[in-house]
Amino acid sequence: MKREGNxxxxxxxxxxxxxxxxxxxxxxxxxxxxxxxxxKVLKAIEELGYHPNQVARGLVSRKTRTVGVxxxxxxxxxxxxxxxxxxxxxxxxxxxxxVCNMGEKxxxxxxVVGMLAEKRVDGLLFVSEWLDDRFxxxxxxxxxxxxxxxxxxxxxxxxxxxxxxxxxxxxxxxxLLEAGHRRIGMISGPxxxxxxxxxxxxxxxxxxxxYGLAPSDRDIAVAGFDFHTGLKAAGELLDRxxxxxxxxxxxxxxxxxxxxxxxxxxxxxxxDLSVIGYDNLSLAEMTSPPLTTxxxxxxxxxxxxxxxxxxxxxxxEQPDSLLLETSVVERFTVRxxxx
Numbered sequence: 100m101k102r103e104g105n106x107x108x109x110x111x112x113x114x115x116x117x118x119x120x121x122x123x124x125x126x127x128x129x130x131x132x133x134x135x136x137x138x139k140v141l142k143a144i145e146e147l148g149y150h151p152n153q154v155a156r157g158l159v160s161r162k163t164r165t166v167g168v169x170x171x172x173x174x175x176x177x178x179x180x181x182x183x184x185x186x187x188x189x190x191x192x193x194x195x196x197x198v199c200n201m202g203e204k205x206x207x208x209x210x211v212v213g214m215l216a217e218k219r220v221d222g223l224l225f226v227s228e229w230l231d232d233r234f235x236x237x238x239x240x241x242x243x244x245x246x247x248x249x250x251x252x253x254x255x256x257x258x259x260x261x262x263x264x265x266x267x268x269x270x271x272x273x274x275l276l277e278a279g280h281r282r283i284g285m286i287s288g289p290x291x292x293x294x295x296x297x298x299x300x301x302x303x304x305x306x307x308x309x310y311g312l313a314p315s316d317r318d319i320a321v322a323g324f325d326f327h328t329g330l331k332a333a334g335e336l337l338d339r340x341x342x343x344x345x346x347x348x349x350x351x352x353x354x355x356x357x358x359x360x361x362x363x364x365x366x367x368x369x370x371d372l373s374v375i376g377y378d379n380l381s382l383a384e385m386t387s388p389p390l391t392t393x394x395x396x397x398x399x400x401x402x403x404x405x406x407x408x409x410x411x412x413x414x415x416e417q418p419d420s421l422l423l424e425t426s427v428v429e430r431f432t433v434r435x436x437x438x
Contacts, residue, residue: 105149105150106147106148106149107149108122108123108126108149110147110149111140111143111144111147111149114143114146114147115136115139115140115142115143116139117132117136117139117140121136121140122140125137125140125141162221163195163218163219163220163221164193164194164195164221165194165195165196165197165218165219165220165221166189166194166195166196166197166220166221166222166223166224166405166408167196167197167199167215167218167220167222167223167224168182168185168196168197168198168199168223168224168226169199169201169208169211169212169223169224169225169226169228170182170198170199170200170201170226170227171200171201171202171203171226171227171228172200172202172203173198173199173200175352176351176352176378176380176381176382177227177350177378177380177397178226178227180380180381180397180398180401181226181227181248181249181397181398181400181401182196182198182401183398183401184397184398184399184400184401184402184403184404184405185224185248185401185402185404185405186401187398187401187402188401188402188405188406188409189405192405192409194221194409197215197218197220199211199214199215201228208234208237209237212237212238212241215241216241220243221243221244221412222243222244222245222246222408222409222411222412223238223241223243223244223245223246223408224245224246224247224248224404224405224408225238225245225246225247225248225250225257226247226248226249226250227248227249227250227294228250228294229250229252229292229293229294230247230250230251230252230255230257231252235252235255235256235257238257239256243412244408244411244412245257245408246258246259246260246404246407246408246411246418247259247260247261247404248260248261248400248401248404249261249262249294249397249400250294251294251420258407258411258417258418258419258420258421259420259421260400260403260404260407260420260421260423261294261400261421261422261423262395262396262400262422262423262424262425263422263423263424263425264294264295264298264299264302265298265299265301265302265305266302266424266425267299267302267377267393267395267425268298268299268300268301268302268303268306268347268349268377268393269302269303269305269306270302270306270393270425270426270427271302271303271306271347271375271377271392271393271427272285272302272303272306272307272347273306273309274375274391274427274433275345275347275373275375275433276306276307276310278345278373278433278434278435278436279435279436279437280344280345280373280436281310281312281344282318282340282342282343282344282345283303283307283318283343283344283345283346283347284318284319284320284336284340284343284345284346284347285300285303285318285319285320285346285347285348285349286319286320286321286322286329286332286333286336286346286347286348286349286353286354286356286357287299287300287303287319287320287321287322287349288321288322288323288324288349288350289321289323290321295324295349295350296349299349299377300319300349303319303347317339317340318336318340318343319336320332320333320335320336320339322349322353322356324349324350324352324353325350325352325353325356326352326353326355326356326359327356328353328356329348329350329352329353329354329355329356329357330356330357330359330360331356332353332356333346333348333353333356333357333359333360333361334360337360337364337366343372344372344373344436345372345373345374345375345433346372346373346374346375347375347377348374348375348376348377349377350376350377350378351376351377351378351379351380351382351383351390351392352380352382353376354374354375354376354377354383354386354390354392354432355376355382355386355390357374358374358386358387358390358432361374368388368432369388369431369432369433369434370434373432373433373434374390374391374432374433375390375391375392375393375427375432375433376390376391376392376393377392377393377395378392378393378394378395378397379392379393379394379395379397379428380397383428383430384430386432388430388431388432389430389431389432390430390431390432391427391428391429391430391431391432391433392427392428392430393425393426393427393428394425394426394427394428395423395425396423396425399423400423403421403423407421
């Protein structure tokens with residue numbers, strides 16, 4: 100009589116006429132069987148359509164072939180782009196991914212890390228949150244490889260892969276300067292944010308100085324990298340500095356807020372005000388007009404981080420940290436000023 104449901108390891112052992120222990124050894128590449136036996140077991144697995152249970156395999160191999168990914172916010176376009184690269188490489192290498200939302204500033208960090216420990220993940224990617232001492236000590240206690248993604252922490256034992264935020268902000272501001280703009284404002288992230296706040300502010304200021312212009316705090320409004328705070332900050336900035344001809348927003352979502360503010364006030368983009376964003380999310384192609392922005396290679400960043408993690412997990416390698424370059428993607432929100 101045909102068994103209902105998914106085939107089990109016992110079904111494989113019966114079909115191949117070997118013991119369950121032998122099937123387990125074949126699945127986990129352990130010694131104790133001939134090449135002929137290995138071929139019989141693999142043929143039975145293929146014919147039955149058997150998919151090994153990773154947890155059960157982990158009891159033998161002490162590996163679950165799963166990786167945990169910790170995001171501060173899972174639902175953003177930024178997280179989705181990174182995750183696409185992470186999962187593409189994980190799937191290619193036959194690893195599963197457990198995605199966790201640890202909340203902004205790590206509000207759920209302890210709970211999700213405890214859950215990942217119970218799941219016995221083989222490694223962990225820590226994404227887009229500053230790795231303070233509390234986080235670092237807890238991750239070290241897991242005793243599994245860790246790679247930081249879109250963040251970095253000097254002195255940390257963990258390698259990282261991220262974009263060069265200072266360079267990206269410098270390129271964005273220089274793009275506006277080369278277009279003839281001299282009154283350039285910025286919608287920045289919080290200055291205390293050492294990942295994407297202060298480095299992008301300094302990149303903006305450095306570009307102005309390179310053209311002999313003195314940066315002014317009056318021309319910077321702080322937001323939270325999202326649309327709604329970007330919209331609010333844009334209103335504050337334009338009220339305070341109405342003579343601006345261009346604005347650099349430190350994320351595409353904030354830049355979308357600037358565009359919405361301009362629409363509400365009857366300010367034409369780019370005729371009256373030029374706008375450049377940061378990230379090159381899919382959102383940048385959807386705005387009206389489509390947004391000129393700085394591209395950081397998010398999908399490649401996620402893929403590279405996964406490759407680095409697997410190099411540690413499988414080969415014991417200690418990869419060097421990587422700082423990826425950014426570039427300007429021109430669309431239709433920056434106008435050249437005739438000299």
